[in-house]
Amino acid sequence: MQIEYDLRQAKIRDATHIGHLSRTIIEYELGWSWTPQRIIKKIKDKNTNVVVAVEGNHVVGFVVMGYLENEAHLDLFGVDPDYQRKGVGTKLIAWVEKTALVSGIGIIYLETRLKNETGRKFYQKLGYKNIQRIHQYYDGKETAIRLAKDLWLNESCKSI
Numbered sequence: 001m002q003i004e005y006d007l008r009q010a011k012i013r014d015a016t017h018i019g020h021l022s023r024t025i026i027e028y029e030l031g032w033s034w035t036p037q038r039i040i041k042k043i044k045d046k047n048t049n050v051v052v053a054v055e056g057n058h059v060v061g062f063v064v065m066g067y068l069e070n071e072a073h074l075d076l077f078g079v080d081p082d083y084q085r086k087g088v089g090t091k092l093i094a095w096v097e098k099t100a101l102v103s104g105i106g107i108i109y110l111e112t113r114l115k116n117e118t119g120r121k122f123y124q125k126l127g128y129k130n131i132q133r134i135h136q137y138y139d140g141k142e143t144a145i146r147l148a149k150d151l152w153l154n155e156s157c158k159s160i
């Protein structure tokens with residue numbers, strides 16, 4: 001089924017939905033660290049970009065990206081299960097990658113649960129590489145994989 005959605009900067013009113021969706025699809029079986037209050041702080045933070053995919057007023061996907069001086073960190077990212085595999089995630093990541101590039105940032109780091117095979121396949125397709133295994137990263141009990149992407153490398157390859 002074709003879906004119609006837009007991407008936009010998140011508003012404070014989106015935080016509750018983002019937090020609850022994140023708890024269900026990302027932080028399941030873990031403590032709830034990405035609460036609506038924490039997401040509101042990120043929406044207000046000038047060094048963080050919170051972008052949502054919306055169908056009408058309904059949030060169907062979100063990404064939270066923090067920008068440091070020389071690198072960016074993908075903090076939180078997910079798509080509503082009813083809207084997955086329709087390109088929403090790819091568009092959200094393209095938005096924050098482009099924002100990083102225009103800010104002069106070439107490297108993005110992120111962590112994901114070792115057992116999250118879907119997430120790892122997604123990132124792999126977008127050119128992210130596994131760089132580190134971090135034991136007890138989540139709640140002191142679950143292993144994470146750290147991934148990275150060199151945006152400048154990908155950009156410069158396009159023009160060769």
Ligand SMILES: CC(C)(COP(=O)(O)OP(=O)(O)OC[C@H]1O[C@@H](n2cnc3c(N)ncnc32)[C@H](O)[C@@H]1OP(=O)(O)O)[C@@H](O)C(=O)NCCC(=O)NCCS
Nearest residue numbers: 077078079084085086087088089090112118119121122125
């Ligand atoms: C990972 C996630 C964000 C992907 O979002 P999405 O909108 O479904 O992704 P897209 O439709 O843009 O998929 C792009 C590509 O990723 C890969 N991919 C996505 N979902 C996949 C799956 N279930 N199995 C295998 N590959 C998958 C495919 O290569 C896909 O391209 P294709 O559909 O042409 O084959 C989504 O599955 C999700 O929210 N998962 C739960 C939360 C999560 O894992 N967050 C990220 C890590 S914390």
